[in-house]
Structure formats: C-alpha cells, structure tokens
Amino acid sequence: MTLPLIPPMLATPGTLPPAAQDARWAYETKQDGQRAVAYLPGDGSLVLRARSGEDITAAYPELLALGGALGGTPAVLDGEILALDAQGRADFQLLQGRMGLAHAPARAARRAAQVPVHLVLFDVMHLGGRSLVPLAYTRRRARLEELGLEGPYWSTPAAVVGHGARALAATREHGLEGLVCKRLDSVYEPGVRSRAWIKIRNMRSEDVLVGGWLPGRGRLTGLPGALLVGQRAAGRLRYVGSVGTGWSEAERAALAGLLRALATDVCPFDPRPAVSGAHWVLPRLVGEVRYSVRTRAGMLRQPSWLRLRPDLAPEDAAADLPTWTDGTDGAGKGG
Template identity: 85%
Template structure:
C-alpha cells in the first residue's frame, strides 16, 4: 500500500488519523514462515534477503507463528537519522553475500516495522489500520536491528512540526479506519515531505526530449552554489516550470551561452551545454547528499534580485 502526496487532514478530522515518521530508506515486505526463516522483498517484488544478513535473526522472533510485515530498511547516520546515501552501497547486494556480510558488520542497517498484513495464517488486510496496528504492537518486535516505532493518534500539526525541527524527511498520515490495499496508492495514506529551498546559480542545461528537443527548450538546468571561492555543481533541475517559464528560461540560456564550463570541478553530465553563470534561481529540494548534491530538486522561480555571489552554501570541501 502506497501513500498519496498531500497535506495534513483538516483539524476537525485530526482524531481520525494516526501519524508516523516518513522514513528515507528502502521499502520492504517481510515474510516470516514460522520455521526460523525470513524473506525480504522490495517494492518491485525482487527478493533482497541476501543484501541484509543482519536481519536474518528476525526469522525466529515470532517462533512458529507465520507473518507478513510491512516496513522500511534504514541506514542511520551518527545522529540516528536515516540517510539514504549511506544505504545505497547495501542495495543491489542480494547476490553478493560476502560483500553484504562485510558491510553488515561495519554498518548494520535498521528495519522499522509499521504494518502487518498476515498473521498466524490469517489475512489482516480487511481490518482497519487501528486494529492492524494493535496486532503489530502486540508482537513486541524489538531487536538489535529492528523495531516498531510508535504512531501518534491525532496531534498532526504537532507531529509534522516535530519532524521539521529534527530534520526528518516528513510525515505519513494514515486513516484509523483504512483497510490495507496492496499495490494501491491510497488517499487514506497521505505523505508529507519536508522540503527545503536554496538559491542556486544556473551554469548549464541539457536539451529536453521529444517536443522539447524539437523546439530547443531545456529538459533540465544544471545548477551550482558558491563554496570556497568556486562554483560547485549541486545537481540538475528538470521539474517545476510552467510552459511560459520554460520558454523564458530558454531565452535567457541562449543569451548566456558559453564554451567554458563554470563549475569546478567539471561535472560529468552527458549532453551538457554551458552558460555564463549569471542567472540565479530558487529551488525546492528534500535533502542533500553528503557531497552537497540536492535530492529531488524542483524549480521555484528566478531570483533577479540576487547576484551569483549570494548563492554561497556550506558544502563539503571535496565531493565524496
């Protein structure tokens, strides 16, 4: 079951919803057969058990009781916050057990469990979220590399504010009376992502595809921020424009065309076209990688009131 992007439920309906922290990890369905084994499957259906050997003991956590659980695999940073970049080296290692074991010993992942779909041979899919949550919490699934974080009923504005204050990815709102709908992006689950904004300098662009390519309009702009006296590339932005805004930006880019890349170091971007770094824009994004790259950026607006020198950012000395 998937969540639909949205906003907090109306205050008058607040008590009908539960609120969970939105996690930045790999969604997983956990199959416990009741014989001590565990099978992990990603959203695609691919089995990924071998990538996370530290989670194998979970297979014995319920004894002979079989269960199918819903959760998210996280890699935690030094502050205990989920960091998707830290998780990436572990993803894709389902068929590389030796490497997965080495990384598991160095930096074990943590599995958070937030729903139960089958238990003891019974399907819980028709039950309400509130009843399924009660069944899940009664299992007491707390271990060295897994846990069942609490959900807050009501107080949605307070919960969202807490995620922002603690630098977390966001909030998931779940209707207490909602049944579990496998594979459905349901309006009974609402996800709210905490987004940040930043001022960036446009240093290049890549052509669009299809109609955009034929009309010479950009598919994405390449943006950077000033750090340590140079313009550091922080990502490409390809969403957030209206058609008139895209056409306006295309004209500005054509007027600033250059043969010289303004970024230091030069990013490896296929098909990149460079421009003189004089346009400043504001973008919205979710988080940054450890190298300072923007994750999930989208365009907000041009900032003609700012100079390129005002786009300074606190970035790492060198990309990692």
C-alpha cells in the same frame, strides 16, 4: 507455509488533514530508506522484497534473525530499511552503500559489519495464516504492536493518533524527512497509491546558480529538460545537482531563451561534473530550488525548481556548508 505476495500500499503526497478530522488520523514519521515487505514463513527463515518485488534478502544479512522472532507464526510485515547516522537519523547516502548487494552476499556481509541497517516495522498484512488486509488500520496496528517486534536491528516505533500539526512540527525540529498520515479506518490496499495514506515531506530551499542544462525529449525537444545548478564555495562554482521539475510550459520556454543568450563552450563548474550531453551557460541566472536533504558530497537530493531570483546577484548563491568534498561524488545524480 506459502505466504501470499503482497505489494506494499503507497502514500499520496499531500498536506495535513483538516483540523476537524485530525482525530481520525494516525501519524507516523516518514523515514528516508528502502521500502521492504518482510515474509516470515514460520520456519525461522526470512525473505525481504523491495517495492518492485525483487528479493533483496541477501543484501541485509543482519536482518535474517527476524525470521525467528515470531517462532512458528507466519507473517507478512511492512516496513522501511534504514541506515542511521551518528545522531540516529536515517541517512540515505549511507544506505546506498548497502543497496544493490543482493547478488553479492560476501560484499553485503562486509558492508553489514561497517554500516548495519535497521528495519522499522509499521504494518502487518498477514498473520497466522489469516489475511489482515481487509482490517482497519487501527486493528492491524494493534496486532502489530502485540507482536512485540523489538530487536537489535528492527523495531516498531509508535504512531500518534491526532495532534498532526504537532507531529509534523516535531519532524521538522529534529531534521527528519517528514510525516505519513494514515486514516484510522483505512484498509490495506496492496500496490495502490491511496489517499487513505498521505505523505508530507519536509523540504528546504536555497538559491543556486544555473551553469548548464540538458535538452528535453519528446514534446520538450528544443527546451531544457533539466537545469544543472551549483553554488559558490571556496572561490569555485560547485555542482550541486540537476533540477528537472517545477516549471510550467511558459516558464520552461522563457528559460530556454535566457539559456540561449548565456551559452558558452566552457564548463563553469569546478570540478567538472560527469554529466553527458550538457550545454554550458555563463553562471548569471540565480534561481531558488526546493530539496529534501544534502548528501555528504554536498549534492541536493530531490530538488525541484521554485522560481528565478532576478533580485539576487550571482555571488549571492553561495553554499551554506562548512566544507565540500573535492571529488565529483554524486555528480549527475541529482534531480
């Protein structure tokens, strides 16, 4: 059977629905993985497509058995591909070693044996030759759960109706990425970033030292487009990522003046990060950044600028980590 191509519905960043509307929403754990739409034609085969529409099936050979999980019933399912750490939590760094191998099946098979993935399913958009896109979330969710899709490399975690504040608190307590709030009466909107789905990311904040910057482009010409930041550990300033968001225009202009006053030809980071086009500064500016998680190399993932910390001395921006890697793994990939 030829199945319709359905781009995934996207969530809008936001906050918890008002308490008075809490019972009108379902809450699902936000997972830190790769979004994937699974196409099961009903002949035992499977096609996985990324958010971009790219066929990524060959990158995840352990998921191929899902193609026969519904017998001859064709289906289109929405989910997230995860790589789990020793505590059973999604680890995007682990997953990165699996992504991008769709055109290297032999390497993908070797990596699958070392770092197997898990597909979390949370929606069904087409089933048995019928489109479920016009149905309310509650009806789609009920049909999905009736399918009983629980296997060695895939599952259908439960959603919670109401109790949003408690659900969000639970994700924070367990170190999970966040929460997705889904309105119970919402239809599936293919390819749309909808207010009917709201994502809340649990973020952390830490103090960092500014050690350099990258020039902006276009209307930001002459201003910093991103700051290169680090933290002190074992007597060295270790690079932890680049921060390119979080400023107003006035704040960016003020930072430009401070950076010019601290300019130096010497890179303050040890080891030197592999960042091209960097302008180095004396590491005297302390700032606070918000981020989602640290990578295994100590890098800050998805950092954004919060504020300057003139009340703190440079030595206060120390890394709260037991150990650091000696390489520059991840250098230049933050922000």
